[in-house]
Amino acid sequence: xxxxxxxxxxxxxxxxxxxxxxxxxxxxxxxxxxxxxxxxxxxxxxxxxxxxxxxxxxxxxxxxxxxxxxxxxxxxxxxxxxxxxxxxxxxxxxxxxxxxxxxxxxxxxxxxxxxxxxxxxxxxxxxxxxxxxxxxxxxxxxxxxxxxxxxxxxxxxxxxxxxxxxxxxxxxxxxxxxxxxxxxxxxxxxxxxxxxxxxxxxxxxxxxxxxxxxxxxxxxxxxxxxxxxxxxxxxxxxxxxxxxxxxxxxxxxxxxxxxxxxxxxxxxxxxxxxxxxxxxxxxxxxxxxxxxxxxxxxxxxxxxxxxxxxxxxxxxxxxxxxxxxxxxxxxxxxxxxxxxxxxx
Numbered sequence: 001x002x003x004x005x006x007x008x009x010x011x012x013x014x015x016x017x018x019x020x021x022x023x024x025x026x027x028x029x030x031x032x033x034x035x036x037x038x039x040x041x042x043x044x045x046x047x048x049x050x051x052x053x054x055x056x057x058x059x060x061x062x063x064x065x066x067x068x069x070x071x072x073x074x075x076x077x078x079x080x081x082x083x084x085x086x087x088x089x090x091x092x093x094x095x096x097x098x099x100x101x102x103x104x105x106x107x108x109x110x111x112x113x114x115x116x117x118x119x120x121x122x123x124x125x126x127x128x129x130x131x132x133x134x135x136x137x138x139x140x141x142x143x144x145x146x147x148x149x150x151x152x153x154x155x156x157x158x159x160x161x162x163x164x165x166x167x168x169x170x171x172x173x174x175x176x177x178x179x180x181x182x183x184x185x186x187x188x189x190x191x192x193x194x195x196x197x198x199x200x201x202x203x204x205x206x207x208x209x210x211x212x213x214x215x216x217x218x219x220x221x222x223x224x225x226x227x228x229x230x231x232x233x234x235x236x237x238x239x240x241x242x243x244x245x246x247x248x249x250x251x252x253x254x255x256x257x258x259x260x261x262x263x264x265x266x267x268x269x270x271x272x273x274x275x276x277x278x279x280x281x282x283x284x285x286x287x288x289x290x291x292x293x294x295x296x297x298x299x300x301x302x303x304x305x306x307x308x309x310x311x312x313x314x315x316x317x318x319x320x321x322x323x324x325x326x327x328x329x330x331x332x333x334x335x336x337x338x339x340x341x342x343x344x
Contacts, residue, residue, distance in 0.1 A: 027052045027267040030063060030074040032254070033209060034229075035127075037287035044274055050267050058209055059166055067092055067259060075262035076271060078126050081253045082168055082324045084116040094258040096269060098124045103276035111253070111293035115325060123255035124272050125293030127228070127284060130251045130321055131169045132310070133243035134211070134230035139221040144243030145317065147173045150224045151200050158203045160221035162214070165207040167339040168324050169250050170197070173224065176248025176320075183327040185334060194338045201342060215240060226252075228289035231310040242310045244317035250324045253293070 027044075029036065033056035041052050055074065057063040060083045066072055068090070079087055087093045098104055099112075099120045107125060117123045135144045140156045148154075150161050151174060163170060172182055174193045180186060205220060211229045214220050216237035223230065227242065234240040256275060258268040274280055281292045282300030291311060298306065305311060313321065327335065 024049050025264055025267055026050065027076070027264050027271060028074045029054045029076045029078075029271075030057060030066070030072070031076075031078045032056065033058060034212065035078070035254075035288050037283045039287065040275070040280060040283040043280065043283070044271060047274070048267070048270055050270070061167070070261075072259075073263070074259055075264045075268040076256055076258055078254045078256055080168075080324065081114070081116045081255070082326045084123060084255060084257070085326045087257065088117070088122055092260055093122045094260050094262060094265065095121050096258045096265075096272060097121055098269075098272050098276070101269070101273045101276065103273045106276050106278055106281075106294050106296060108293050108295050114253070117255065123257045124276055125281075126254045126256050126275070127288060127290035127292050128251065128253035129227045129290040129311075130244075130249050130313075131164065131166075131173065131224060132227050132230065132249055133245060134215055134223045134225055134233060135241050135243065136215070136218065136221045136237070136239050137241045138239045144222075144241060145246050146243070147177045147224070147245040147247050147249075149222050149243065150204065151177055151196055153200070153203050153222070157222045159205055161204045162206045162208060162211060162220045162223045162225065163204050164223075164225045165209070165343075167335065169252075170224070170342075171335050171338065172250040172322075172324060173245055173248065176245070179247075182250075182322060182324070183331050185331050190334060190338065194341060197338070197342045212236075226290075227310040231289040231308050234310070235304075244313065244320060246317060246320055248320050248322060249317075251321045252324055 027050050029052060031054060036054050045052055060080050063077055067077065111125050112120055133144050133149045140154060142154060150163050153161055174197055175182060175184060178189055178192050180189045211223050211225050212232045215223055215233040230242050256272055258265060262268055276294055278294050278296035279300050281294035281297040285292045286301050
C-alpha cells in the first residue's frame, strides 16, 4: 500500500468516526414497544437521509429468541442490563466501540464502567428506570409503597391488577418480599416465591403491556410496572399515584447495541452517536418518561420531569432499589422454571 493510499484511507476512517452529515440507506431498529420517540426518529431521518423502520418486542426473552433464530433483518437492539452479557457471550453483538465515538464524552460517568459492558465497547445508554407500583387513589387509599399491592392485594384491588409480564422484575420483587437476595438459589425461599405467585395470580386481571391506556382509563386500578409508563398514565389521570416497594424494587437500564449480523452497520453507528447528543437523548426521555444516561440532557426535557414522583426517588426508598444483573446460569434456570409455572 503506497503512502498516498494509506493517507486516503486514514482520511476516510476519520470522516466515518466523526459521523458524516449526509448518509443514505436504511436502519432497522428492534426495540421495546411504545418506547421510541417518533420525533427522534424523524430528526435522525432528516439529518442523515436514512429510512428507519422500527419493530417492537414485548420482553427481553422475545428479542433474544428472535435474534438467536437468525434471518431477522435488524441492525439495532435495546436489551436490558441483565441481558447484555448474554448477548455478548453468545456473539450476537458487534463490538462497535461507542467509547471511541465523538459524542461519548456526553455519557455520564456513572454509566461508563458498568458491570454489563465495562467501558462501553458494545452499548450506549438508552433509558433507565425501575419497576414500582401504580394505583388509582380513587379506588384504594392505603399504603402503596409495598409489593403487597400485587402479592397480597387488598380487597379493593382484587381482580383489578395488572402485572408486567417480565420474569426478572416480578421474581426480583417477590424474592425481596420474602427478605431474600437477587440471584439466590435457596430452594426453600424459592418455593415460597413460587407458591406466593401462584396464589396471587388469580387475584390479578392481566399480565400485559397496555398500561398507558388502561390504567388512566380505569380498566386497571393497580399495576406493578415501569415508572415511566406510570408517569405517562398519571399525566392522563391525576388520580394515579406511584409507590416504591419498601421491600425492594429492581432498577434497570436499557442500552442500544448493534447486532453482529447487521446489514447497515454505518447507519447504526451514526444512530449510536446521534443518541449520545444531549438534545437527542432528551427527545428519548421526553417521550417515554424515563431518565437517560447523557449529561446535559435534562435542560432540554419538560419541567415536570425534574420533580416527577415517579422519577425522583425519595431518600427513604433509595436503598431499596437494586440493579438487576445477570444471575449464574444454574440460578437463571431455577428462575425460568418458576416462571414457566406462573405463565401456565
